[in-house]
Amino acid sequence: MGSMGPPHPSLLLVFARASCLFLLFCLCLGDSCPQPCQCPDHVGSVAVDCSFRGLQEVPQDIPTDTVLLKLHANQISHLPDGAFQHLHRLRELDLSRNAIEAIGPSTFTGLAGGLRLLDLSFNRIQRIPKDALGKLGAKIRLSHNPLHCECALQEALWELKLDPDSVDEITCHTSVQEKFVGKPLVQALDAGASLCSVPHRTTDVAMLVTMFGWFTMVITYVVYYVRHNQEDARRHLEYLKSLPSAPASKDPLGLGP
Incomplete structure:
Protein backbone atom coordinates (compact mmCIF):
# COMPACT_ATOMS: atom_id res chain seq x y z
CA MET A 1 0.00 0.00 0.00
CA GLY A 2 1.53 3.31 -1.09
CA SER A 3 2.13 6.21 1.31
CA MET A 4 -0.10 9.28 1.18
CA GLY A 5 1.35 12.34 -0.48
CA PRO A 6 1.27 15.93 0.82
CA PRO A 7 -2.15 17.64 0.85
CA HIS A 8 -3.14 19.50 -2.25
CA PRO A 9 -2.41 23.27 -2.07
CA SER A 10 -6.05 24.05 -2.78
CA LEU A 11 -7.09 22.14 0.33
CA LEU A 12 -4.61 24.11 2.43
CA LEU A 13 -6.01 27.35 1.04
CA VAL A 14 -9.58 26.33 1.86
CA PHE A 15 -8.55 25.35 5.40
CA ALA A 16 -6.74 28.65 5.92
CA ARG A 17 -9.74 30.68 4.75
CA ALA A 18 -12.09 28.70 6.97
CA SER A 19 -9.82 29.27 9.98
CA CYS A 20 -9.69 33.01 9.34
CA LEU A 21 -13.44 33.24 8.98
CA PHE A 22 -13.96 31.28 12.19
CA LEU A 23 -11.50 33.52 14.07
CA LEU A 24 -13.14 36.64 12.69
CA PHE A 25 -16.56 35.31 13.69
CA CYS A 26 -15.36 34.67 17.24
CA LEU A 27 -13.88 38.15 17.53
CA CYS A 28 -17.03 39.77 16.22
CA LEU A 29 -19.17 37.65 18.53
CA GLY A 30 -17.10 38.68 21.55
CA ASP A 31 -17.56 42.39 20.88
CA SER A 32 -20.99 42.26 19.26
CA CYS A 33 -23.79 44.60 20.23
CA PRO A 34 -26.03 43.29 23.04
CA GLN A 35 -29.22 41.79 21.64
CA PRO A 36 -31.77 44.36 22.96
CA CYS A 37 -29.52 47.36 22.28
CA GLN A 38 -28.32 49.40 19.32
CA CYS A 39 -24.75 50.33 18.55
CA PRO A 40 -24.70 53.34 16.23
CA ASP A 41 -21.50 55.05 15.21
CA HIS A 42 -20.64 57.82 17.64
CA VAL A 43 -17.81 60.02 16.35
CA ASP A 65 -14.33 48.99 24.00
CA THR A 66 -17.58 50.84 24.72
CA VAL A 67 -17.10 54.58 25.20
CA LEU A 68 -20.72 55.72 25.56
CA LEU A 69 -23.30 53.54 27.35
CA LYS A 70 -26.92 54.67 27.58
CA LEU A 71 -29.19 52.66 29.90
CA HIS A 72 -31.73 55.33 30.75
CA ALA A 73 -35.50 54.86 30.86
CA ASN A 74 -35.44 51.19 31.89
CA GLN A 75 -36.52 49.29 35.01
CA ILE A 76 -33.10 48.61 36.54
CA SER A 77 -33.38 48.56 40.33
CA HIS A 78 -30.11 46.92 41.35
CA LEU A 79 -26.51 47.55 40.30
CA PRO A 80 -24.25 44.61 41.25
CA ASP A 81 -20.70 45.19 42.41
CA GLY A 82 -18.31 45.54 39.50
CA ALA A 83 -21.08 45.69 36.89
CA PHE A 84 -18.93 47.95 34.68
CA GLN A 85 -15.42 46.96 35.71
CA HIS A 86 -14.56 45.50 32.25
CA LEU A 87 -15.41 48.77 30.47
CA HIS A 88 -12.02 50.44 30.83
CA ARG A 89 -12.64 52.88 27.96
CA LEU A 90 -16.03 54.07 29.17
CA ARG A 91 -16.39 57.85 29.26
CA GLU A 92 -20.14 58.43 29.67
CA LEU A 93 -22.64 56.28 31.59
CA ASP A 94 -26.32 57.22 31.56
CA LEU A 95 -28.44 55.41 34.18
CA SER A 96 -31.11 58.06 34.52
CA ARG A 97 -34.84 57.33 34.77
CA ASN A 98 -34.54 53.86 36.25
CA ALA A 99 -35.59 52.41 39.61
CA ILE A 100 -32.16 52.27 41.26
CA GLU A 101 -32.56 52.30 45.04
CA ALA A 102 -29.02 51.89 46.35
CA ILE A 103 -25.38 52.29 45.36
CA GLY A 104 -22.71 50.07 46.86
CA PRO A 105 -19.07 50.99 47.54
CA SER A 106 -17.94 48.69 44.69
CA THR A 107 -20.68 49.40 42.14
CA PHE A 108 -18.47 51.50 39.87
CA THR A 109 -15.19 49.71 40.44
CA GLY A 110 -12.87 50.06 37.46
CA LEU A 111 -14.29 53.36 36.17
CA ALA A 112 -12.29 55.79 38.28
CA GLY A 113 -9.69 56.50 35.62
CA GLY A 114 -11.58 57.53 32.51
CA LEU A 115 -15.25 58.17 33.30
CA ARG A 116 -16.28 61.75 32.55
CA LEU A 117 -20.06 61.76 33.13
CA LEU A 118 -22.31 59.62 35.36
CA ASP A 119 -26.03 60.35 35.22
CA LEU A 120 -28.04 58.91 38.13
CA SER A 121 -30.89 61.41 38.02
CA PHE A 122 -34.56 60.40 38.26
CA ASN A 123 -34.00 57.25 40.32
CA ARG A 124 -34.98 56.11 43.83
CA ILE A 125 -31.68 56.64 45.61
CA GLN A 126 -32.06 57.61 49.26
CA ARG A 127 -28.54 57.28 50.59
CA ILE A 128 -25.05 57.49 49.08
CA PRO A 129 -22.16 55.77 50.89
CA LYS A 130 -19.17 58.02 51.34
CA ASP A 131 -16.83 55.79 49.29
CA ALA A 132 -19.30 54.85 46.56
CA LEU A 133 -18.67 57.81 44.22
CA GLY A 134 -15.84 59.69 45.87
CA LYS A 135 -13.11 58.08 43.76
CA LEU A 136 -14.75 59.01 40.47
CA GLY A 137 -13.48 62.12 38.75
CA ALA A 138 -16.58 62.35 36.59
CA LYS A 139 -19.35 64.93 36.72
CA ILE A 140 -22.27 63.36 38.55
CA ARG A 141 -25.98 64.06 38.23
CA LEU A 142 -28.09 63.22 41.28
CA SER A 143 -31.17 65.38 40.77
CA HIS A 144 -34.70 64.07 41.31
CA ASN A 145 -33.84 61.33 43.80
CA PRO A 146 -35.65 60.92 47.16
CA LEU A 147 -32.47 61.66 49.09
CA HIS A 148 -32.38 61.46 52.88
CA CYS A 149 -30.34 64.47 53.94
CA GLU A 150 -28.03 63.55 56.77
CA CYS A 151 -24.42 64.05 57.79
CA ALA A 152 -23.21 61.05 55.74
CA LEU A 153 -24.76 62.51 52.58
CA GLN A 154 -23.17 65.88 53.21
CA GLU A 155 -19.75 64.28 53.66
CA ALA A 156 -20.25 62.26 50.46
CA LEU A 157 -21.24 65.32 48.42
CA TRP A 158 -18.16 67.19 49.57
CA GLU A 159 -16.02 64.69 47.64
CA LEU A 160 -18.09 64.69 44.43
CA LYS A 161 -17.84 66.75 41.27
CA LEU A 162 -21.52 67.53 40.84
CA ASP A 163 -22.86 68.60 37.45
CA PRO A 164 -23.44 72.37 37.75
CA ASP A 165 -26.44 72.25 35.40
CA SER A 166 -28.46 70.01 37.75
CA VAL A 167 -26.98 70.73 41.17
CA ASP A 168 -29.83 73.05 42.18
CA GLU A 169 -32.33 70.22 41.61
CA ILE A 170 -30.85 68.03 44.35
CA THR A 171 -33.49 68.31 47.06
CA CYS A 172 -34.11 66.67 50.41
CA HIS A 173 -37.03 64.25 50.35
CA THR A 174 -36.48 63.55 54.06
CA SER A 175 -33.96 64.98 56.48
CA VAL A 176 -32.61 64.79 60.01
CA GLN A 177 -33.49 68.48 60.18
CA GLU A 178 -37.04 69.37 59.24
CA LYS A 179 -36.03 72.74 57.79
CA PHE A 180 -34.22 70.99 54.90
CA VAL A 181 -37.21 68.94 53.70
CA GLY A 182 -38.29 69.92 50.19
CA LYS A 183 -35.47 72.43 49.74
CA PRO A 184 -32.41 72.36 47.45
CA LEU A 185 -29.64 70.83 49.51
CA VAL A 186 -26.71 72.66 47.94
CA GLN A 187 -28.27 76.10 48.46
CA ALA A 188 -28.86 75.33 52.11
CA LEU A 189 -25.28 74.17 52.59
CA ASP A 190 -23.93 77.22 50.77
CA ALA A 191 -25.83 79.37 53.23
CA GLY A 192 -23.71 77.96 56.04
CA ALA A 193 -26.10 75.32 57.31
CA SER A 194 -24.81 71.88 58.22
CA LEU A 195 -26.31 68.42 58.52
CA CYS A 196 -23.54 67.35 60.87
CA SER A 197 -24.45 69.65 63.77
CA VAL A 198 -27.87 68.29 64.65
CA PRO A 199 -28.60 68.33 68.40
CA HIS A 200 -29.14 64.80 69.58
CA ARG A 201 -32.41 65.49 71.38
CA THR A 202 -33.29 61.84 71.77
CA THR A 203 -29.93 61.11 73.38
CA ASP A 204 -30.23 64.15 75.66
CA VAL A 205 -33.69 63.13 76.83
CA ALA A 206 -32.55 59.57 77.46
CA MET A 207 -29.57 60.82 79.45
CA LEU A 208 -31.81 63.16 81.46
CA VAL A 209 -34.22 60.35 82.26
CA THR A 210 -31.33 58.10 83.29
CA MET A 211 -29.84 60.75 85.55
CA PHE A 212 -33.24 61.42 87.11
CA GLY A 213 -33.66 57.70 87.73
CA TRP A 214 -30.29 57.43 89.45
CA PHE A 215 -30.99 60.54 91.50
CA THR A 216 -34.35 59.11 92.60
CA MET A 217 -32.69 55.84 93.60
CA VAL A 218 -30.06 57.66 95.66
CA ILE A 219 -32.66 59.82 97.44
CA THR A 220 -34.81 56.76 98.10
CA TYR A 221 -31.85 54.90 99.57
CA VAL A 222 -30.86 57.83 101.78
CA VAL A 223 -34.42 58.22 103.07
CA TYR A 224 -34.66 54.48 103.72
CA TYR A 225 -31.29 54.47 105.48
CA VAL A 226 -32.22 57.41 107.74
CA ARG A 227 -35.63 55.98 108.60
CA HIS A 228 -34.15 52.56 109.24
CA ASN A 229 -31.54 54.02 111.57
CA GLN A 230 -34.19 56.11 113.34
CA GLU A 231 -36.31 53.02 113.86
CA ASP A 232 -33.34 51.09 115.25
CA ALA A 233 -32.49 53.98 117.58
CA ARG A 234 -36.11 54.21 118.79
CA ARG A 235 -36.27 50.49 119.47
CA HIS A 236 -32.97 50.58 121.30
CA LEU A 237 -34.17 53.50 123.41
CA GLU A 238 -37.42 51.72 124.26
CA TYR A 239 -35.46 48.63 125.19
CA LEU A 240 -33.30 50.63 127.56
CA LYS A 241 -36.38 52.20 129.13
CA SER A 242 -37.93 48.80 129.67
CA LEU A 243 -35.00 47.56 131.74
CA PRO A 244 -35.68 47.54 135.56
CA SER A 245 -33.84 50.25 137.40
CA ALA A 246 -31.36 49.23 140.22
CA PRO A 247 -32.64 49.82 143.85
CA ALA A 248 -31.12 52.80 145.60
CA SER A 249 -28.58 51.92 148.33
CA LYS A 250 -29.46 52.99 151.87
CA ASP A 251 -25.82 53.28 152.80
CA PRO A 252 -24.34 55.36 150.05
CA LEU A 253 -20.99 55.50 151.87
CA GLY A 254 -20.85 51.73 152.19
CA LEU A 255 -20.51 51.81 155.98
CA GLY A 256 -22.04 48.80 157.53
CA PRO A 257 -23.06 48.25 161.15
Missing part, protein backbone atom coordinates in the same frame (compact mmCIF):
# COMPACT_ATOMS: atom_id res chain seq x y z
CA GLY A 44 -15.67 57.03 15.55
CA SER A 45 -16.15 55.48 19.02
CA VAL A 46 -18.26 52.58 20.22
CA ALA A 47 -21.64 53.73 21.50
CA VAL A 48 -24.13 51.29 23.00
CA ASP A 49 -27.70 52.52 23.32
CA CYS A 50 -29.91 50.35 25.54
CA SER A 51 -32.50 53.02 26.32
CA PHE A 52 -36.24 52.30 26.50
CA ARG A 53 -35.73 48.52 26.37
CA GLY A 54 -37.55 47.52 29.56
CA LEU A 55 -34.31 46.12 31.02
CA GLN A 56 -34.36 45.01 34.66
CA GLU A 57 -30.60 44.55 34.91
CA VAL A 58 -27.43 45.70 33.23
CA PRO A 59 -26.59 43.58 30.13
CA GLN A 60 -23.54 41.38 30.67
CA ASP A 61 -22.30 41.30 27.06
CA ILE A 62 -21.50 44.98 26.59
CA PRO A 63 -18.41 45.33 24.33
CA THR A 64 -15.23 46.03 26.25
Whole structure:
Protein backbone atom coordinates (compact mmCIF):
# COMPACT_ATOMS: atom_id res chain seq x y z
CA MET A 1 0.00 0.00 0.00
CA GLY A 2 1.53 3.31 -1.09
CA SER A 3 2.13 6.21 1.31
CA MET A 4 -0.10 9.28 1.18
CA GLY A 5 1.35 12.34 -0.48
CA PRO A 6 1.27 15.93 0.82
CA PRO A 7 -2.15 17.64 0.85
CA HIS A 8 -3.14 19.50 -2.25
CA PRO A 9 -2.41 23.27 -2.07
CA SER A 10 -6.05 24.05 -2.78
CA LEU A 11 -7.09 22.14 0.33
CA LEU A 12 -4.61 24.11 2.43
CA LEU A 13 -6.01 27.35 1.04
CA VAL A 14 -9.58 26.33 1.86
CA PHE A 15 -8.55 25.35 5.40
CA ALA A 16 -6.74 28.65 5.92
CA ARG A 17 -9.74 30.68 4.75
CA ALA A 18 -12.09 28.70 6.97
CA SER A 19 -9.82 29.27 9.98
CA CYS A 20 -9.69 33.01 9.34
CA LEU A 21 -13.44 33.24 8.98
CA PHE A 22 -13.96 31.28 12.19
CA LEU A 23 -11.50 33.52 14.07
CA LEU A 24 -13.14 36.64 12.69
CA PHE A 25 -16.56 35.31 13.69
CA CYS A 26 -15.36 34.67 17.24
CA LEU A 27 -13.88 38.15 17.53
CA CYS A 28 -17.03 39.77 16.22
CA LEU A 29 -19.17 37.65 18.53
CA GLY A 30 -17.10 38.68 21.55
CA ASP A 31 -17.56 42.39 20.88
CA SER A 32 -20.99 42.26 19.26
CA CYS A 33 -23.79 44.60 20.23
CA PRO A 34 -26.03 43.29 23.04
CA GLN A 35 -29.22 41.79 21.64
CA PRO A 36 -31.77 44.36 22.96
CA CYS A 37 -29.52 47.36 22.28
CA GLN A 38 -28.32 49.40 19.32
CA CYS A 39 -24.75 50.33 18.55
CA PRO A 40 -24.70 53.34 16.23
CA ASP A 41 -21.50 55.05 15.21
CA HIS A 42 -20.64 57.82 17.64
CA VAL A 43 -17.81 60.02 16.35
CA GLY A 44 -15.67 57.03 15.55
CA SER A 45 -16.15 55.48 19.02
CA VAL A 46 -18.26 52.58 20.22
CA ALA A 47 -21.64 53.73 21.50
CA VAL A 48 -24.13 51.29 23.00
CA ASP A 49 -27.70 52.52 23.32
CA CYS A 50 -29.91 50.35 25.54
CA SER A 51 -32.50 53.02 26.32
CA PHE A 52 -36.24 52.30 26.50
CA ARG A 53 -35.73 48.52 26.37
CA GLY A 54 -37.55 47.52 29.56
CA LEU A 55 -34.31 46.12 31.02
CA GLN A 56 -34.36 45.01 34.66
CA GLU A 57 -30.60 44.55 34.91
CA VAL A 58 -27.43 45.70 33.23
CA PRO A 59 -26.59 43.58 30.13
CA GLN A 60 -23.54 41.38 30.67
CA ASP A 61 -22.30 41.30 27.06
CA ILE A 62 -21.50 44.98 26.59
CA PRO A 63 -18.41 45.33 24.33
CA THR A 64 -15.23 46.03 26.25
CA ASP A 65 -14.33 48.99 24.00
CA THR A 66 -17.58 50.84 24.72
CA VAL A 67 -17.10 54.58 25.20
CA LEU A 68 -20.72 55.72 25.56
CA LEU A 69 -23.30 53.54 27.35
CA LYS A 70 -26.92 54.67 27.58
CA LEU A 71 -29.19 52.66 29.90
CA HIS A 72 -31.73 55.33 30.75
CA ALA A 73 -35.50 54.86 30.86
CA ASN A 74 -35.44 51.19 31.89
CA GLN A 75 -36.52 49.29 35.01
CA ILE A 76 -33.10 48.61 36.54
CA SER A 77 -33.38 48.56 40.33
CA HIS A 78 -30.11 46.92 41.35
CA LEU A 79 -26.51 47.55 40.30
CA PRO A 80 -24.25 44.61 41.25
CA ASP A 81 -20.70 45.19 42.41
CA GLY A 82 -18.31 45.54 39.50
CA ALA A 83 -21.08 45.69 36.89
CA PHE A 84 -18.93 47.95 34.68
CA GLN A 85 -15.42 46.96 35.71
CA HIS A 86 -14.56 45.50 32.25
CA LEU A 87 -15.41 48.77 30.47
CA HIS A 88 -12.02 50.44 30.83
CA ARG A 89 -12.64 52.88 27.96
CA LEU A 90 -16.03 54.07 29.17
CA ARG A 91 -16.39 57.85 29.26
CA GLU A 92 -20.14 58.43 29.67
CA LEU A 93 -22.64 56.28 31.59
CA ASP A 94 -26.32 57.22 31.56
CA LEU A 95 -28.44 55.41 34.18
CA SER A 96 -31.11 58.06 34.52
CA ARG A 97 -34.84 57.33 34.77
CA ASN A 98 -34.54 53.86 36.25
CA ALA A 99 -35.59 52.41 39.61
CA ILE A 100 -32.16 52.27 41.26
CA GLU A 101 -32.56 52.30 45.04
CA ALA A 102 -29.02 51.89 46.35
CA ILE A 103 -25.38 52.29 45.36
CA GLY A 104 -22.71 50.07 46.86
CA PRO A 105 -19.07 50.99 47.54
CA SER A 106 -17.94 48.69 44.69
CA THR A 107 -20.68 49.40 42.14
CA PHE A 108 -18.47 51.50 39.87
CA THR A 109 -15.19 49.71 40.44
CA GLY A 110 -12.87 50.06 37.46
CA LEU A 111 -14.29 53.36 36.17
CA ALA A 112 -12.29 55.79 38.28
CA GLY A 113 -9.69 56.50 35.62
CA GLY A 114 -11.58 57.53 32.51
CA LEU A 115 -15.25 58.17 33.30
CA ARG A 116 -16.28 61.75 32.55
CA LEU A 117 -20.06 61.76 33.13
CA LEU A 118 -22.31 59.62 35.36
CA ASP A 119 -26.03 60.35 35.22
CA LEU A 120 -28.04 58.91 38.13
CA SER A 121 -30.89 61.41 38.02
CA PHE A 122 -34.56 60.40 38.26
CA ASN A 123 -34.00 57.25 40.32
CA ARG A 124 -34.98 56.11 43.83
CA ILE A 125 -31.68 56.64 45.61
CA GLN A 126 -32.06 57.61 49.26
CA ARG A 127 -28.54 57.28 50.59
CA ILE A 128 -25.05 57.49 49.08
CA PRO A 129 -22.16 55.77 50.89
CA LYS A 130 -19.17 58.02 51.34
CA ASP A 131 -16.83 55.79 49.29
CA ALA A 132 -19.30 54.85 46.56
CA LEU A 133 -18.67 57.81 44.22
CA GLY A 134 -15.84 59.69 45.87
CA LYS A 135 -13.11 58.08 43.76
CA LEU A 136 -14.75 59.01 40.47
CA GLY A 137 -13.48 62.12 38.75
CA ALA A 138 -16.58 62.35 36.59
CA LYS A 139 -19.35 64.93 36.72
CA ILE A 140 -22.27 63.36 38.55
CA ARG A 141 -25.98 64.06 38.23
CA LEU A 142 -28.09 63.22 41.28
CA SER A 143 -31.17 65.38 40.77
CA HIS A 144 -34.70 64.07 41.31
CA ASN A 145 -33.84 61.33 43.80
CA PRO A 146 -35.65 60.92 47.16
CA LEU A 147 -32.47 61.66 49.09
CA HIS A 148 -32.38 61.46 52.88
CA CYS A 149 -30.34 64.47 53.94
CA GLU A 150 -28.03 63.55 56.77
CA CYS A 151 -24.42 64.05 57.79
CA ALA A 152 -23.21 61.05 55.74
CA LEU A 153 -24.76 62.51 52.58
CA GLN A 154 -23.17 65.88 53.21
CA GLU A 155 -19.75 64.28 53.66
CA ALA A 156 -20.25 62.26 50.46
CA LEU A 157 -21.24 65.32 48.42
CA TRP A 158 -18.16 67.19 49.57
CA GLU A 159 -16.02 64.69 47.64
CA LEU A 160 -18.09 64.69 44.43
CA LYS A 161 -17.84 66.75 41.27
CA LEU A 162 -21.52 67.53 40.84
CA ASP A 163 -22.86 68.60 37.45
CA PRO A 164 -23.44 72.37 37.75
CA ASP A 165 -26.44 72.25 35.40
CA SER A 166 -28.46 70.01 37.75
CA VAL A 167 -26.98 70.73 41.17
CA ASP A 168 -29.83 73.05 42.18
CA GLU A 169 -32.33 70.22 41.61
CA ILE A 170 -30.85 68.03 44.35
CA THR A 171 -33.49 68.31 47.06
CA CYS A 172 -34.11 66.67 50.41
CA HIS A 173 -37.03 64.25 50.35
CA THR A 174 -36.48 63.55 54.06
CA SER A 175 -33.96 64.98 56.48
CA VAL A 176 -32.61 64.79 60.01
CA GLN A 177 -33.49 68.48 60.18
CA GLU A 178 -37.04 69.37 59.24
CA LYS A 179 -36.03 72.74 57.79
CA PHE A 180 -34.22 70.99 54.90
CA VAL A 181 -37.21 68.94 53.70
CA GLY A 182 -38.29 69.92 50.19
CA LYS A 183 -35.47 72.43 49.74
CA PRO A 184 -32.41 72.36 47.45
CA LEU A 185 -29.64 70.83 49.51
CA VAL A 186 -26.71 72.66 47.94
CA GLN A 187 -28.27 76.10 48.46
CA ALA A 188 -28.86 75.33 52.11
CA LEU A 189 -25.28 74.17 52.59
CA ASP A 190 -23.93 77.22 50.77
CA ALA A 191 -25.83 79.37 53.23
CA GLY A 192 -23.71 77.96 56.04
CA ALA A 193 -26.10 75.32 57.31
CA SER A 194 -24.81 71.88 58.22
CA LEU A 195 -26.31 68.42 58.52
CA CYS A 196 -23.54 67.35 60.87
CA SER A 197 -24.45 69.65 63.77
CA VAL A 198 -27.87 68.29 64.65
CA PRO A 199 -28.60 68.33 68.40
CA HIS A 200 -29.14 64.80 69.58
CA ARG A 201 -32.41 65.49 71.38
CA THR A 202 -33.29 61.84 71.77
CA THR A 203 -29.93 61.11 73.38
CA ASP A 204 -30.23 64.15 75.66
CA VAL A 205 -33.69 63.13 76.83
CA ALA A 206 -32.55 59.57 77.46
CA MET A 207 -29.57 60.82 79.45
CA LEU A 208 -31.81 63.16 81.46
CA VAL A 209 -34.22 60.35 82.26
CA THR A 210 -31.33 58.10 83.29
CA MET A 211 -29.84 60.75 85.55
CA PHE A 212 -33.24 61.42 87.11
CA GLY A 213 -33.66 57.70 87.73
CA TRP A 214 -30.29 57.43 89.45
CA PHE A 215 -30.99 60.54 91.50
CA THR A 216 -34.35 59.11 92.60
CA MET A 217 -32.69 55.84 93.60
CA VAL A 218 -30.06 57.66 95.66
CA ILE A 219 -32.66 59.82 97.44
CA THR A 220 -34.81 56.76 98.10
CA TYR A 221 -31.85 54.90 99.57
CA VAL A 222 -30.86 57.83 101.78
CA VAL A 223 -34.42 58.22 103.07
CA TYR A 224 -34.66 54.48 103.72
CA TYR A 225 -31.29 54.47 105.48
CA VAL A 226 -32.22 57.41 107.74
CA ARG A 227 -35.63 55.98 108.60
CA HIS A 228 -34.15 52.56 109.24
CA ASN A 229 -31.54 54.02 111.57
CA GLN A 230 -34.19 56.11 113.34
CA GLU A 231 -36.31 53.02 113.86
CA ASP A 232 -33.34 51.09 115.25
CA ALA A 233 -32.49 53.98 117.58
CA ARG A 234 -36.11 54.21 118.79
CA ARG A 235 -36.27 50.49 119.47
CA HIS A 236 -32.97 50.58 121.30
CA LEU A 237 -34.17 53.50 123.41
CA GLU A 238 -37.42 51.72 124.26
CA TYR A 239 -35.46 48.63 125.19
CA LEU A 240 -33.30 50.63 127.56
CA LYS A 241 -36.38 52.20 129.13
CA SER A 242 -37.93 48.80 129.67
CA LEU A 243 -35.00 47.56 131.74
CA PRO A 244 -35.68 47.54 135.56
CA SER A 245 -33.84 50.25 137.40
CA ALA A 246 -31.36 49.23 140.22
CA PRO A 247 -32.64 49.82 143.85
CA ALA A 248 -31.12 52.80 145.60
CA SER A 249 -28.58 51.92 148.33
CA LYS A 250 -29.46 52.99 151.87
CA ASP A 251 -25.82 53.28 152.80
CA PRO A 252 -24.34 55.36 150.05
CA LEU A 253 -20.99 55.50 151.87
CA GLY A 254 -20.85 51.73 152.19
CA LEU A 255 -20.51 51.81 155.98
CA GLY A 256 -22.04 48.80 157.53
CA PRO A 257 -23.06 48.25 161.15
